[in-house]
Amino acid sequence: MPASRHFCQKVPQATPVAVFKLSNDFKEDPNPMKVNLGVGAYRTDEGQPWVLPVVKKVEKLIVADNRLNHEYLPILGLPEFRSSASKIALGEDSPAIQESRVGAVQCLGGTGALKMGAEFLRRWYNGNDNMKTPVYVSAPTWENHNSVFANAGFKDVRPYKYWDAEKRGLDLDGFLGDLETAPKHSIFVLHACAHNPTGTDPTHVEWMQVAEVMKRRKLFVFFDSAYQGFASGCLDKDAWAVRNFVTQGFEMFCAQSFSKNFGLYNERVGNLTIVARDADNVRRVLSQMEKIVRVTWSNPPSQGARLVAITLNRAELFAEWKDNVKTMADRVLLMRASLQAKLQALGTPGTWDHITQQIGMFSFTGLNPKQVEYMIKERSIYLMASGRINMCGLTTKNIDYVAKSIHETVVNVQ
Amino acid sequence: NHKTLETSWLAFLASDVHPPHDWSSISWWSEVQMGPPDPILGVSEAYKRDTNPKKINLGVGAYRDDQGKPYVLSCVRKAEAQIAAKKLDKEYLAIGGLGDFTKACAKLALGDDNEVIKSGRNITVQTISGTGSLRIGANFLSRFHTEARDVYLPKPSWGNHTPIFRDAGMQLKAYTYYDPKTCGFDFQGALNDISKIPEKSVIMLHACAHNPTGVDPRPEQWKEIADLVKKRNLLVFFDMAYQGFASGDIDRDAWAVRYFIEQGHNIVLSQSFAKNMGLYGERVGGFTVVCKDAEEAKRVESQLKILIRPIYSNPPMNGARIAATILNTPDLYKEWLGEVHGMANRIITMRELLVANLKKEGSTRNWKHVIDQIGMFCFTGLKPEQVERLTKEFSVYMTKDGRISMAGVTSGNVGYLAQGIHAVTK
Numbered sequence: 001m002p003a004s005r006h007f008c009q010k011v012p013q014a015t016p017v018a019v020f021k022l023s024n025d026f027k028e029d030p031n032p033m034k035v036n037l038g039v040g041a042y043r044t045d046e047g048q049p050w051v052l053p054v055v056k057k058v059e060k061l062i063v064a065d066n067r068l069n070h071e072y073l074p075i076l077g078l079p080e081f082r083s084s085a086s087k088i089a090l091g092e093d094s095p096a097i098q099e100s101r102v103g104a105v106q107c108l109g110g111t112g113a114l115k116m117g118a119e120f121l122r123r124w125y126n127g128n129d130n131m132k133t134p135v136y137v138s139a140p141t142w143e144n145h146n147s148v149f150a151n152a153g154f155k156d157v158r159p160y161k162y163w164d165a166e167k168r169g170l171d172l173d174g175f176l177g178d179l180e181t182a183p184k185h186s187i188f189v190l191h192a193c194a195h196n197p198t199g200t201d202p203t204h205v206e207w208m209q210v211a212e213v214m215k216r217r218k219l220f221v222f223f224d225s226a227y228q229g230f231a232s233g234c235l236d237k238d239a240w241a242v243r244n245f246v247t248q249g250f251e252m253f254c255a256q257s258f259s260k261n262f263g264l265y266n267e268r269v270g271n272l273t274i275v276a277r278d279a280d281n282v283r284r285v286l287s288q289m290e291k292i293v294r295v296t297w298s299n300p301p302s303q304g305a306r307l308v309a310i311t312l313n314r315a316e317l318f319a320e321w322k323d324n325v326k327t328m329a330d331r332v333l334l335m336r337a338s339l340q341a342k343l344q345a346l347g348t349p350g351t352w353d354h355i356t357q358q359i360g361m362f363s364f365t366g367l368n369p370k371q372v373e374y375m376i377k378e379r380s381i382y383l384m385a386s387g388r389i390n391m392c393g394l395t396t397k398n399i400d401y402v403a404k405s406i407h408e409t410v411v412n413v414q
Numbered sequence: 415n416h417k418t419l420e421t422s423w424l425a426f427l428a429s430d431v432h433p434p435h436d437w438s439s440i441s442w443w444s445e446v447q448m449g450p451p452d453p454i455l456g457v458s459e460a461y462k463r464d465t466n467p468k469k470i471n472l473g474v475g476a477y478r479d480d481q482g483k484p485y486v487l488s489c490v491r492k493a494e495a496q497i498a499a500k501k502l503d504k505e506y507l508a509i510g511g512l513g514d515f516t517k518a519c520a521k522l523a524l525g526d527d528n529e530v531i532k533s534g535r536n537i538t539v540q541t542i543s544g545t546g547s548l549r550i551g552a553n554f555l556s557r558f559h560t561e562a563r564d565v566y567l568p569k570p571s572w573g574n575h576t577p578i579f580r581d582a583g584m585q586l587k588a589y590t591y592y593d594p595k596t597c598g599f600d601f602q603g604a605l606n607d608i609s610k611i612p613e614k615s616v617i618m619l620h621a622c623a624h625n626p627t628g629v630d631p632r633p634e635q636w637k638e639i640a641d642l643v644k645k646r647n648l649l650v651f652f653d654m655a656y657q658g659f660a661s662g663d664i665d666r667d668a669w670a671v672r673y674f675i676e677q678g679h680n681i682v683l684s685q686s687f688a689k690n691m692g693l694y695g696e697r698v699g700g701f702t703v704v705c706k707d708a709e710e711a712k713r714v715e716s717q718l719k720i721l722i723r724p725i726y727s728n729p730p731m732n733g734a735r736i737a738a739t740i741l742n743t744p745d746l747y748k749e750w751l752g753e754v755h756g757m758a759n760r761i762i763t764m765r766e767l768l769v770a771n772l773k774k775e776g777s778t779r780n781w782k783h784v785i786d787q788i789g790m791f792c793f794t795g796l797k798p799e800q801v802e803r804l805t806k807e808f809s810v811y812m813t814k815d816g817r818i819s820m821a822g823v824t825s826g827n828v829g830y831l832a833q834g835i836h837a838v839t840k
Contacts, residue, residue, distance in 0.1 A: 007559045007614075007649065008680070008705050014716035017723060020509070041505060049503040063498050069484045070733075071476065072694045075455055108542065108726035115725050124446050147724035220442070251442050265506045266731035277441035287449035294452055294574060295581040296725065298545035302695035303732035 018143070022382050031380035035402055037393040038382050040196070040361050041265060042328050045395045050328070052263045054320040058310050068306070073299045075290045077106020077271075081305035084312035085271035088235060089192075089225060089242055089254050096246050096275045103274040103282040105289045106300045110226045110257025111144060113272040114189075117222060117253040118152035119292045120285070125220065126185045131155045134186040136178065138162035140386060142196045145189055145224070160188065163198045168354040168366055170200050172209070179213040185220065192225035192254065193238040194360020197388035201231065201359055207241045211248050221245055221252035229261040231359045233329030235322065251276050258308050260361065261325050267304030328392075332361060335394040342403035349410055363389050367409065374413045379405040453573050454813055461811040469809035470827050472818035475625070475790045476694060477757055480824045485757070487692045489749040493739040502735075507728045509719040511540020515734040518741035519700035523654060523668055523685055530675060534708035537715040539722070540729045543699040544655045544686030545574065550701050551651060551682050552582035553721045554714075555616060559649060562614040568592070568604075570815060572625045572653070575618065589617070592627045597783030597795050599629045605642060613647040621654035621683075622667040623789020626817035630660065630788050636670045640677050650679045655686040660789045662758035664751060680704045687737050689790065690754050696733025757821075761790065764823040768792075771832030779839060792818050800838040808834035 016024075022038040044050045062068060076082065082104035087097065096102045107113040118135075126133045131153045137145040139159035149157045160182070161174025179188070190210075195201055202210060214221060223242050231238045242254055258269040272289075276282045293299070311317045340355040355363055367375065367387040375381045381402060383389045394402060451459065457473030479485045510516065520531055520538040530536045541547035555565075565584045567575050568591035576586050589611065590603030611617060619639075624630055631639060643650060652671050660667045674681055680703075687698040701718070705711040722728075740746045769781045784792050796804065796816035804810045810831060812818045823831060 007561065008703065008710050008714055011558050011710070011713045011717055013713045014720045016716070017509070017719070049505050051501075051504055055504075059498065063494060069486050070490070070693050070695050071484050072455075072474070072688075074459070075452065108730065111723075111727040112725070125442060144723060144727065151724040259506075264504055266504050266728070268726060268728070268730040276443055281441045281443040281446070284446045284448045285443050288446055290452065291449050291577075294455070294545075295578045296546070296549055297542035297697065298574070299455075299695070299697075301542070301697040301730040301732065304730065 019384065022384065025376075026382045029380050029382075033401055034380035034382070035393055035398050036382050037389040037402075038384060040260070040390055041392065042260060042263060042361070043392045043395070045331065045397075047393075047395050047398075050263055052321070052324040054311055054317055054324050055263060055307060057320070058307050058317060061310065062303075062306060070302065073106070073302050073305070075293050075299050076104070076286060077300045078302065078305040078309055080313060081309040082106050082271060084309055085256055085258070086273040088228065088312065089239055089256055089271075089273050090246060090275070091236065091239065091243055094243065094246060100279040101276050101282055103276065103286045105272040105274070105286070105293065106305050107255075107270040107272050108268040108297065108300060109259055109270040110224065110255050111148065111270070112268065112300075113255035113257070113270040114145070114148045114224060115152065115296070116272050116289060116292060117255055118149050118154070119296075120289055121187060121220070121222075121253075122153045123292070124285075124288060125187070129153075134158055134183055136160040136182060136186055136188045138189070138191065138195070140197055141189070141191075142224075149189075162195075163200065163364065165366070168351075168364070169357075170202055170206065172202070172206055176209060176213055179210065179217065179219065182217065182219060184218050187220040187222055188214065189222050189224055190241070192223045192228065192242050193240075194227035194231040194362070196226065196360070197362050197384065197386055198364040199358030199360050199362045200364070202241070204240065204244070207244060211245055211250070215248060215250070221250045223252065223254040225254055226257040227260055227360050228256070229322075229325035230329055230332070230361055233326040233333070235325070246275055258304070262308055262311075262321070264304045264307065267307070268301060269304035269308055332391045335391045335399065336363070338396075338399055339394060339403060342399065343406060346403060346407045348407040361390055361392055363391055365389055365406070367406070371409045371413045374409050375405060379409070381405050457811050457813055464809050464811070466809035468827075468830055470811065470822060470831060472810060472812040472822040472831075475689060475819050475821065477689060477692060477790070477821040478824065480760065480826070482822070482824050482826065485692055487750065487753045489740050489746045489753060490692060490736055492749070493736045493743070493746055496739055496743075497735055504731070507540070507731055507734075509722050509728050510715065511729045512731065512734040512738055514742060515698075515738040516540050516700060518738055519685060520702055522664065522741060523657065523671055523683060523700075523702065524675065525665070525668070525672055528672070528675070530704055535705045535711050536702050537705065537711040537718065538700050538702040539715070539718050540734050541684075541699040541701045542726070542729060543688050543697040544653070544684055545578070545699075546697065547684035547686070547699040547701040548575070548578050548653065549582065550718065550721055551684055552579045552584060554703070554718060555649075555651075555682070556583040557721070558717065559614075559616065562612065562616065562649070564612070565616040565618060565651070566608075566611055567618045568620065568624070570626060571618065571620075573813070575653075584616070587611075587615075591624075592629060592793065594795065597629075597793060598786065599631055599635070601631065601635050605638065608639065608642050608646065608648075611646055611648055615648055616651050617643060617648045618651045618653060619670070621652045621657065621671050623656035623660035623791070625655065625789070626791050626813070626815055627793040628787030628789050628791045629793070631670075633669065633673075636673060640674050640679065644677065644679065650674055650681040652681050652683045654683060656689055656789050657685065658690040658751075658754035659758055659761075662755040664754070675704060680706065687733070691737055691740065691750070693733045693736060696736065697730060698733035698737050761820045764820050764825075764828060765792065767825065767828045768823060768832060771829055772836055775832050775836040777832075777836045777840065790819055790821050792820050794818055794835065796835070796839065803838045804834050808837070810834050
């Protein structure tokens with residue numbers, strides 16, 4: 001019997017990724033009242049995906065331009081995409097950019113950027129191929145963070161305290177405490193803004209406290225920026241933490257995603273921004289990044305990067321984009337305010353201020369697994385077992401149903 | 415030396431000797447070495463920097479028309495227009511990619527009526543072109559094919575095969591393939607080596623248009639190889655990056671893949687649409703595992719998803735959508751077959767022209783292999799020193815192993831190319 005008949009025999013069935021299973025179950029639910037508050041993608045008030053008007057415009061430009069072709073991009077990606085994407089994160093007038101100590105790698109979405117950063121760190125950070133360097137991810141965090149770093153070879157991926165379930169806010173003491181006791185040179189994955197899944201961000205003062213400990217204890221800063229623009233509606237405001245850390249003199253990585261703020265989910269547009277001590281370090285780092293890219297995907301896909309580069313580099317298009325981003329952020333803010341008001345009006349037990357205090361696409365409702373199960377089974381409202389809801393799943397048409405359902409759930413299920 | 419640096423760096427980091435205010439002058443990356451340029455893609459970057467107006471890029475395997483320009487296929491432009499008119503959304507694809515694409519991708523390789531597809535015992539996922547496919551395959555084998563760590567590549571093979579499998583944790587070995595004396599296939603040498611490969615090892619086979627040599631086994635030879643591989647109980651990994659480009663005929667180029675499956679090999683297969691659809695930068699590819707049955711295919715699929723998710727979550731839509739449209743629309747598909755045929759033909763013509771020009775230059779060397787070899791590449795037989803001269807003195811860019819991309823040859827530059835090759839080989 002050929003070898004291949006043997007080896008696949010032992011391949012076990014893997015458990016499906018939770019968030020996709022949820023979407024699947026939602027699809028198959030026949031209840032006309034069903035609501036999907038699961039996967040993190042923007043929806044309009046009609047509950048539809050939204051291709052940004054500026055994206056439609058630029059796509060037409062691309063199709064009409066006969067000079068464009070489908071040739072390979074350089075290994076590190078489209079140069080005008082990389083530089084303009086880094087500017088978005090760091091600010092046009094960033095001292096790091098002016099001092100030529102910023103590099104970038106175009107990657108397959110935010111995931112790809114995290115992956116490249118993780119692979120590089122495993123090979124070159126804290127020694128060579130040091131798989132024992134602890135990698136800290138927030139408790140809770142986007143579930144794929146664990147897998148990305150584990151698959152890059154890191155043997156010690158641990159949680160740092162972040163979410164305080166009781167007070168439904170940031171556990172600052174716990175966070176700072178973990179920073180103080182982390183082994184030197186540990187890697188910390190920080191959410192730049194609109195923390196996924198809690199929607200709870202440190203304040204400016206709290207960020208500065210985090211920075212002080214990280215600097216003193218020589219911890220590595222790895223920002224995950226998947227929602228720039230989505231938190232407050234303002235790109236610069238949302239980049240405050242990243243830029244502050246640059247001002248503080250950190251060398252760091254920032255994984256950027258343009259999936260949400262450009263609505264380009266399936267084109268896999270991401271950027272790994274690298275801030276180093278000087279241009280020479282950047283140069284050497286990028287040369288090694290090339291090696292990693294080459295054995296993973298050779299070079300990145302061109303369509304999405306082209307689209308973003310054109311948009312960011314033309315004033316009217318850039319302005320239109322910022323406007324589109326604000327439209328999305330504003331609708332989310334409206335749904336937050338609306339849900340909170342309705343729960344308050346219903347007299348739903350507990351406090352619901354966290355709905356409006358939390359920021360970005362997600363809200364950690366505080367519903368426990370039993371209550372979540374009730375919501376799904378009895379009300380056909382689909383949310384993550386953690387109690388995370390995607391605010392974008394709410395619309396003016398379903399918000400009453402959702403509010404009433406939460407009320408009923410909290411009252412009847414403990 | 416490397417260890418000493420590492421030790422002293424770790425000692426430095428661990429010590430508290432350096433004053434706290436000094437931390438800002440030290441870089442985490444001080445010990446990061448400058449990496450060498452990529453042996454293949456680096457050639458194009460060097461070419462771009464050259465200011466010689468006569469320069470020729472014969473490095474990377476990217477098709478050029480007879481004006482030396484990139485060629486966007488007409489069926490691709492039509493597909494793009496069709497897609498644009500549909501006003502589709504940009505929602506995430508499934509981890510395994512676009513269903514319309516993966517189904518068509520499998521059919522293209524295996525044939526519409528293949529029993530494998532009918533019984534649902536293949537799993538085909540969309541990948542980041544050929545490289546991404548090979549990488550997923552390598553990761554999959556590394557994780558699940560635990561009985562053997564060795565991957566046997568033909569000697570020589572595509573330069574990127576080795577680092578991909580190595581990075582995935584596999585060990586690389588080789589079997590004789592190319593005969594430098596004949597610039598052809600060393601069939602006996604290959605059989606000899608393959609007969610000694612330990613059971614259950616992975617053997618990599620180029621489905622057609624072998625890269626870099628352009629030397630393919632004949633069907634009778636493939637049959638013997640298939641037989642021997644079965645006797646040795648080896649796991650077959652087919653790399654098919656040039657379906658359509660070898661002979662100009664899609665089915666002919668997939669013959670070996672289909673034959674092996676017919677003979678009972680449950681292969682794994684990587685496909686690329688970079689060359690045959692000219693979708694290079696869109697990163698369109700597929701990875702297929704032929705399983706025992708549909709149930710096994712489901713289990714394998716679940717594990718492929720687990721492998722893909724921590725790398726890039728889900729694949730890019732644009733190229734896959736274009737490829738799917740072409741493969742699934744009869745008149746676009748027909749047009750595509752014609753265009754692939756056209757590209758393959760132009761290359762064959764260039765091969766003939768090159769040999770004719772070499773003779774005209776007065777070269778007395780045997781250049782028959784240039785015409786016998788098949789696909790995008792020609793293994794000229796040039797040695798590294800000769801390649802270096804060709805690049806330095808003539809601005810002809812190619813890889814050090816003597817491989818040239820025939821796709822970069824045009825009726826406009828073939829004369830100059832012949833001049834250069836003759837000059838360094840006479």
